Amino acid sequence: MTAPAGRGLVLVVEDEDAIAELITLYLRRDGFTVHRESDGDAALAAVRRLRPVAVVLDIGLSGKDGVEVCRTLRASGDWTPVLFVTARDDEVDRLLGLELGADDYVTKPFSPRELAARVRTVLRRGAGTPAEVLSAGTVRLDVTRRKTWAGEREVTLTPTEFDLLAQLLRQPGRVFEREQLLSAVWGYHATAGTRTVDVHIAQLRAKLGEDSPIRTVRGVGYAAEQR
Incomplete structure (x- = not known):
């Protein structure tokens, strides 16, 4: 081969x-x-x-x-x-x-x-989509250049954090189950465990601060809100 x-x-x-x-x-x-x-x-x-x-x-x-x-x-x-x-x-x-x-x-x-x-x-995860810019509230993602802003502040994200946030922002308001995020972002299912998603969400919230659009839906998963 x-x-x-x-x-x-x-x-x-x-x-x-x-x-x-x-x-x-x-x-x-x-x-x-x-x-x-x-x-x-x-x-x-x-x-x-x-x-x-x-x-x-x-x-x-x-x-x-x-x-x-x-x-x-x-x-x-x-x-x-x-x-x-x-x-x-x-x-x-x-x-x-x-x-x-x-x-x-x-x-x-x-x-x-x-x-x-x-x-x-x-x-x-680094490939991106040409001319794709995503946003929710004051958070913006330039998918082409792999850059993130919270208000006027540029935020440094890991590739995984970036793609997790992009997954949420592509469908604002939709509630994603943890298993769905594992499949979409990591490319496989339960091997890593859903706690992996929780850790990355916590890291995103810490980096985005008050600008974070991520909402927890108890017992289900996460969603990005337009505020």
């Missing part, structure tokens, strides 16, 4: 060789170029040097762990999409990763085919 056209370079940061090789194999089958690192400091240097389209980042690195790598990237204003890989299958670690600005995660053991699909999904 012919590999897809080049999709860009993905940085894989994993200190277990067997897992890194498996991830690399499937990403290359999908048409990505792959660069591998095994520790946090080298990963940060590689992001600056290579400018990858996405980072697959193991949380449990020795030395500077994946959480600290992601925190350092976000603090420096680097919003390269990050997909966490973790062996710690508990809600606290998952939510911590998402609150840091990670775009997705998988837990070990995982399907490398699913991981590659998750990377594709994260990158599709």
Whole structure:
């Protein structure tokens, strides 16, 4: 089977060789170029040097762990999409990763085919629609340029936060169930759990402040309101 056209370079940061090789194999089958690192400091240097389209980042690195790598990237204003890989299958670690600005995660053991699909999904979020501008109240999204404003203030969103807000703004007033948002934004259903949606909504509200148009419909989901 012919590999897809080049999709860009993905940085894989994993200190277990067997897992890194498996991830690399499937990403290359999908048409990505792959660069591998095994520790946090080298990963940060590689992001600056290579400018990858996405980072697959193991949380449990020795030395500077994946959480600290992601925190350092976000603090420096680097919003390269990050997909966490973790062996710690508990809600606290998952939510911590998402609150840091990670775009997705998988837990070990995982399907490398699913991981590659998750990377594709994260990158599709950056495609946008020509000349598409969405708004609700004082919040505006320029989908073409991937920019967001709350009133006169420009707001920096992760790719996932941006697409979640765009999904709500495309149909203002419609109440979306959490499962519907998972399917539309993440591209898969219950694997991540609906709590993932709640965390991203909380992050959006914190960033948009009083301008946030997002309304909670108790027991159902979320909607964007024109105010």
